[in-house]
Amino acid sequence: MGGSDKPRRSFDLDEPVEFDEAITLTGYGRFHYESLVVCAICVLTVGFQNGITSYIFPAAQCELNLESSQLGFLNVAFLVGGMCSSFFWGILADGSGRRKVLIASLLLNSMSTIVLSVSNHVMCLTICRFLNGFLVGAPGTVIFSYLGELQPPKLRSGIICGAAVFFTSSWLLLPILAWLILPLNINLTIGSWFIISPWRLYMIFLAIPEALVGVWFIRLPESPKYLLAKGRNQEALDILKKMFASNERKDPDDFPVKLLYSDVAVQSNGYGQKESEKKFSRLLGEMWFQIKNLFKTPLLFVTFLTCTIMFTNMFGVFGLGLWLPELFIRFQEYADIYPNETVSLEKLTLLTIVKNQTCDSTFDLSVIQNTVAMGITSLITSVFSGYISTKVSIKVIPFVCMLSGGITSLSIYWLKSATQNLIVACIFQAAMIVGNMSLSGVVVELFPTNVGAMAMCLAMFMGRMGAMTSNVVFGLLMDNHCEIPIFAVAVNVLFGAMLCLIIPTSQSKTSKSTNSYREGRTVEISLVSLPYNDKTKNTNVI
Template sequence: MGKLDSGPLGGATFDDAVRLTGFGRFHYESILVCSLCVLIIGFQNGLSAYVFPAAQCELHLTSYEIGLLNVAFLAGGTVSCFFWGILADLYGRRKVLIGTHLANGSVTILCALSPYTTSIVLCRFLNGFLIGGPGSIIFPYFAEFQPPKFRNKTSCYCGLFFTLSWLILPLLAHLILPLSISYNLGGVFVVSPWRLFMVVIGIPEILVGLWFVRMPESPKYYAAVGKVDKSLGILKKMYAANTGRNKDDFPVKYLKSESKIQTTNYENNISCERKVIRILKTVLSQIKSLYQPPLRFTTVLMCSIMFTNMFGMFGLGMWLPELFVRFERYQALHPDSTISVKELASLFTEDASEACQSFFDNAVINNTVAMGVTSLVFNFASCIAVGLVNIRSVTMVALVLGGGSAGSIYWMTSSVQNLIVSCIFQATMITANMTIAGIGVELFPTTVNGIAVCLILFSGRIGAVLSNILFGYLVDSYCGVAVLVVSVVVFLGGLLCLFIPSDNNNRGLASESSNVGVSVISDRQFR
């Protein structure tokens, strides 16, 4: 095996080597497959908002049970928050991406075939657990292929596909959910539109998993764990694909060391079990260091801000389509009347038989599409704004606007008013979510920023779980209270942004371990 060398002839740093591969066919393919991966992640996150209200009659679901289905998905993602980062450092990003996509697509299809609510809850938990793999790994994997010049720009635009998924999802729902399909298969379960919808979501994910089979492992990962020959081999293939020339013409013959890392005798007979124990000990040690000076304040602050963001984004955000349905049903019955959210809450719970009648209106889909378009435009504008103003300011403005718009829903009396404020709320919540993680990477030392981001996301997912429990319990009786709670929590998150440090003093805790280190957790750090 080769080593990271510092010789003068034919050597280059990793970033220089990636730059010398050019930018062409390989990068276009990596952008496409990673963007589709992000699209699938968005599909899974937004799926519950459309599928389970449509399945409510068939499965005899109450609003509280729909909330539990949402919680099951979010709980799965919360449980797996650190798991996939550790696994990716043991076996590489590519294997995790392949395995999780294939498994998650299969679980989604199995969920569509399940006749029992209990098994569907289990499937949604597994969906959340498995999709946490790509969700945690895809951006590091994607960025490690990109030349430094294009890394931030391509990552930002790749991230827009998450927002795009929330535009495509209601369009698919518009095409599939109104279909008149109802076939009883042996009395076990009914083939219905919502089941078809889940199958349509599951199949592309399996195809994306198969696509990753032809993609290489991250060369930066290989360099970080000492497998430099493999890293260089991938860089040569990238060069050949981008330029059309022979891979042996690649000008870099070895990678220069960018820090003093002891790479000798890396390959030994250490068992996987000992590696796992060593990684777990280091993870716990890094988490402990985040709650000690000088990082304690920053850690608590960023975790709190992400908690408030996802409390709103995956709480009220996942229930907005249901509120749209209720507004449209009321206006269909009372075209000349208005009604507020607090009055709307129990409107369709008094008559159980009526509440279970299937209702689907194109206006509901139009509303959610409008929200998706608004979010996409807002996020695109925020990508430009981040380069012009302080990223903290973007996050603060987004959360304050989100909290204000959520609160105003309480006093809305028509579906049009509800649509306007919902568009603002959804767009600001997604924008804030995108920027909070970026701030976290900037504030924490490189030696712990991977764990710090995982911890921040973990806190956010806890907020998402709690808000869905809140909405599931209150939506039929005290919906207005739930909306106001979200408004206050999100607005407080915006105010907390005032306390985000404006400099990088937090980076003094530890020196950077390596510029070619893995972006989650590298076993090389534990040697």
Template sequence: MGNSPEFFDLKDLSDYDRAVKKTGYGRFHYEILAVSAMSILSMGFQNGLSSYVFPAAQCDLNFSSFELGILNTAFMIGGIASCFLWGVLADNLGRKKILFITHLIDAIVTIVCSVLPSVNNLLVCRFLNGFLIGAPGSIIFTYVAEFQPPKYRSPVVCCCGIFFTISWLILPLLAYFILPLENVRFTLGNFIFFAPWRLFLIILAVPELLTALWFLRMPESPKFFLAKGSQAKCLTILRKMYSINTGEHPDQFPVKHLVSDMKTDMQHQVSDNIVCSGKLMRILISMKQQMKSLFRFPLLLVTVLTCTIMFANMFGMFGLGLWLPEIFVRFDQFEKLYPNATPSITELSALVKVNDKNLSCEATFDASVTFNTVVIAATSLVFNFICSVIATKLHFKVIPLVTMLIGGATSASIYFLTSSLQNLVVASLFQASMITANMTIGSIAVELFPTKVVGIAMCLMMFFGRLGAMASSFLFGLYMDTQCHIPIFIVGGVVLLGGLLCFLVPKKSNRSMERTLSITTGIEVAVLSGYDVKFR
């Protein structure tokens, strides 16, 4: 009987997308969304905390503005250094395992960072923070999307982006209430001086630690197991999803067998034929194969487009976006000094000298600046929510296309502003559109890249995005006080170009995989159609 053929009922057979759809939509998906939201909140905290923590720490540790800039750069360098590592590990070891490990270690590093006494130690910690938080930044959207039915993938990714915005709404409010607290200043031993900014770091580490523990109870992505050739494990998770969502017994799940993806099977066989001396070498060879596939037809066009669009997006979001609070401060100062004058943005550079004369080492935050920051974050939150609602009715490239065009237009218009109120309106539109675009660009990758390489594809996109962020930050630092129109118009042009490139993004790959089973004289006959990729 061991050699007897296996018979399939056609109604028990399905491809992955249909199988996920048959799990229903309920409590399981809500928990996946919740843990992903916590992960994205933690990621947002790490990306934004430098704007609040280190100006306060500068008072206690007495480091220069140049050293403050180095601390901010160290975080970005850490993210660039780990871009490809996490993608490869996620594609080879699993998404869940990497998310758990990196969140746990990053929370520990942040807590350690809160008690270190010197700038050099903080420098190492911020590099490690950037290195580790790059994992959820590159993987979490893939992880949550792979549990979703096709109809909900883009809306769920867009919804997850809301929580990144929420993190930037929470940060200034926490900073406003915690950092000025003088009653938490005390000395531990002879070398640790505890201050409010250290308490702020510990508070931000707590949700990340809880997120890591939460991932322990969550399953691995079923699509990851399918890509690895383990249909049994994939079906086990799908049955669990079905049971939690519907309340039925797992055995009642209508899909008993999954149609194999021909390309996935071929890639799996190739990886199985790799004979190496150790696991590290196998991972490196797998990475080389995955990278080659990204720069070969039919993925070459998608790779170039998504990387260029992400470069343009982060060139604006983390370049001009980080300088918007500074522009707020300069507009406010100009209006106080010259109440009857109408400034151009180039005239604001004259206020640098005034600002330098009035520097004081106080960890307090002006209420108007905090208000402006909260308004920008709240606008982004509403914008993200609206886009997540309408995403089900639009093609997945429409939202990044429209938001990138809005971001490019508003960034260029900053040059023509003449008041802080105008700056607040334009800054709110700019940040809202750029954050929404940043999150939805990830949905393009999930839709167009095969499961086998989507992890490393996301990491490649983030690599180019972070290069764009560093280039833009350098450009603003170089010209902001002398010829600020140069970086403003460059950002506007680059972001608009990224938006126009969204027109070229192809529609979803059409993996028409059909299996016709006929039972004749006890022999299974399977016919698999080709892997047809259409650009329409």
């Protein structure tokens, strides 16, 4: 399918055009469809890595004789890896480019997952899960910057929000694949160390999409908006021409834009200017300047706001969200033991569940059905939110989702049956996942390109802090005082919902008028486009 046949605006060859207007003129067709498919698979693999432990570790525990404390440590290793890499990927993506980071991290993460699948020692498993968390932090954050920067402004937030469809699809596919693969009767030993068992085959199967999408990114270009922010105007223009040619099935020279105008300052912080400087020192210098400017006006307020909301969101979605299957089991167990009594959250604290210690890698059908129901609900909600996101303010969807998540998590205290628990769990999971994806869109929208990836990684760092904090609270209190972590989630998520009300609707809310040299007109240039306190905007044109 090609782009639209709408009449194009004609330009004077000497007139530079702003990026958002130029990328809109590339149309929307084959190039965008291909990039959407690649980014969708990338988001899918991120979801796989975040949810895979719930399915592989029970089987691995039997085969490798792991203790529960060791399994918990493996989960922590993944989260710590993600936290450690947050700033690293941000500065690397803003310094070296989004595409290079995505290619390297996806291929390395696929290799790490395959190594994990053949490992027989706890230390090796722990290192691999740490590397998984470290490496998945790149596609988990940078992909939204890359995806958003390829979209025309009217579709940008909607496309990013729509990425939640594929993240939630991963949580729907994981239990289905586990149900199909883990019960297989496979147990082969090759040599003295290579073992093929169902859970290892499951890991290898999930590593394949990462490798494929990493290779696929090689044929895609760098983000033209990123190149423009770096002052590489001609390279950005060449990519826009190729996008136009692919979308419209026309010659690249027919692209109506001949000059590009950038209102984003080229980074000139003194680092990276001498080719003789070591790359590591240059990396640290870039990292320091970007982080420092995220915590200075005019970005300070937006930085604290987005980080706090992301903390509250992931406190819920990766806290209570990961413990919902446990609640399913407890509700069902209580109903089986006391069929004539109504169950409540308070009564569940008195229930001792005896764990089956046999090596059975299959899953209870009811748990699979509940998990699939949650995944389907999240998928439908993601599709709907992606549609309406282009019609409402960028803060509407995060506010509605966080408010819904807070109310449903609070209502768990008064639930009386497993069916009620399933309904509430479906609403909570769908709302929180869509809220998480929409918050990523907010970050892309509010921060300038040259610090956008770092801002995304900082927000995800705080989100992972919330996830770790929530899991510690649940782990300590779930058995004896399970109402406390439930209320903690409700309070945090509702607080995040209130903060969503003060999200700026766009960068222009914090901008001031700056004269454009083009025809003496006045245009709105956001001060966040000047992260190094250089009040003279870059007017480089090619």
